[in-house]
Amino acid sequence: MIEVRGLTKRYGDVLAVDDLSFDVVPGTVTGFLGPNGAGKSTTMRMVLGLDRPTAGTALVGGRRFAELTEPLREVGALLDPGAVHPGRTGRDHLRVAARTNGIPARRVDEVLGQVGLERAARRRIRAYSLGMRQRLGIAAALLGDPRVLLFDEPVNGLDLDGVRWIRGLLRGLADEGRTVLVSSHLLGEVQAIADRLVVIGRGRLVADVTTDELLRGPGRPRVRVRSPQPEALTALLRRHGLSAEPAGGAELQVEGGTAAQVGDLAAAAAIPLHHLSETAASLEEAYLALTGEAVEHPGRPVAATPEGAR
Numbered sequence: 001m002i003e004v005r006g007l008t009k010r011y012g013d014v015l016a017v018d019d020l021s022f023d024v025v026p027g028t029v030t031g032f033l034g035p036n037g038a039g040k041s042t043t044m045r046m047v048l049g050l051d052r053p054t055a056g057t058a059l060v061g062g063r064r065f066a067e068l069t070e071p072l073r074e075v076g077a078l079l080d081p082g083a084v085h086p087g088r089t090g091r092d093h094l095r096v097a098a099r100t101n102g103i104p105a106r107r108v109d110e111v112l113g114q115v116g117l118e119r120a121a122r123r124r125i126r127a128y129s130l131g132m133r134q135r136l137g138i139a140a141a142l143l144g145d146p147r148v149l150l151f152d153e154p155v156n157g158l159d160l161d162g163v164r165w166i167r168g169l170l171r172g173l174a175d176e177g178r179t180v181l182v183s184s185h186l187l188g189e190v191q192a193i194a195d196r197l198v199v200i201g202r203g204r205l206v207a208d209v210t211t212d213e214l215l216r217g218p219g220r221p222r223v224r225v226r227s228p229q230p231e232a233l234t235a236l237l238r239r240h241g242l243s244a245e246p247a248g249g250a251e252l253q254v255e256g257g258t259a260a261q262v263g264d265l266a267a268a269a270a271i272p273l274h275h276l277s278e279t280a281a282s283l284e285e286a287y288l289a290l291t292g293e294a295v296e297h298p299g300r301p302v303a304a305t306p307e308g309a310r
């Protein structure tokens with residue numbers, strides 16, 4: 001379990017993390033989403049005791065990182081897969097980490113197997129591909145068999161096979177009852193794997209929801225309608241408080257009402273319709289709407305969490 005409460009980090013004039021509170025619960029994969037610069041890495045670094053909060057707390061298993069007696073056995077992290085000694089072999093890199101953290105050497109071969117690096121284990125890291133470095137970073141995170149795992153942008157730069165492999169790994173770790181937090185600036189990357197999503201923008205919490213709730217919560221239905229009298233229809237809909245914008249040819253995009261409302265209004269005004277359909281906003285649109293709002297109105301507290309989500 002990770003508990004973040006009122007977490008704040010200021011770098012000079014930059015408020016990188018701004019009064020952030022959320023929980024990451026065991027047995028789930030939680031996606032940590034936000035545009036570049038939203039404060040995801042800074043938050044993770046504070047959870048891992050690598051950065052000191054300006055205010056607030058981040059607890060792992062009920063304790064601050066600095067209070068953990070055997071940190072690597074309690075929390076593992078993939079932050080910067082480039083931060084390794086290139087002249088070492090993958091195996092030596094893990095052996096050093098195991099030794100300095102009092103972890104039995106047999107774990108090295110176990111985690112190498114777990115990430116599929118057995119055959120490359122005796123090669124120097126400088127010869128590793130990005131995907132192999134990523135796997136090595138994950139092996140290091142798993143070394144102490146921790147209950148809590150943080151992965152910062154783990155699929156960055158990976159090919160489709162690598163992305164699939166990481167998704168399967170994260171799911172497996174959560175199914176074992178571990179707490180898994182995985183950051184990304186791309187919703188599509190975590191949507192398929194995350195049970196929950198913590199969304200931040202400009203350091204502030206924007207949404208803390210299940211993946212399904214994000215789709216249902218802020219997404220309003222959007223209506224597409226085509227009529228041989230688009231001007232008359234536009235004027236009619238706007239008079240009734242709906243937004244209607246040209247969407248090419250005689251088609252309009254309508255927001256603020258349902259397809260049934262649009263059809264009824266048109267029928268009552270004897271305006272013929274040649275097409276009428278309703279689509280829910282995609283998860284991507286819902287995400288952009290949320291984080292866009294956080295960017296446009298940085299000073300305003302954003303409470304976009306749908307009812308019942310928390």
Ligand SMILES: Nc1ncnc2c1ncn2[C@@H]1O[C@H](COP(=O)(O)OP(=O)(O)OP(=O)(O)O)[C@@H](O)[C@H]1O
Nearest residue numbers: 011014016034035036037038039040041042043185
């Ligand atoms: N050491 C630092 N000194 C000064 N500013 C920093 C420092 N670290 C981060 N920042 C600033 O804090 C803000 C949040 O950065 P952070 O790296 O946490 O965002 P992020 O969500 O992880 O973004 P990305 O996806 O680009 O990694 C940014 O404006 C960044 O420039």
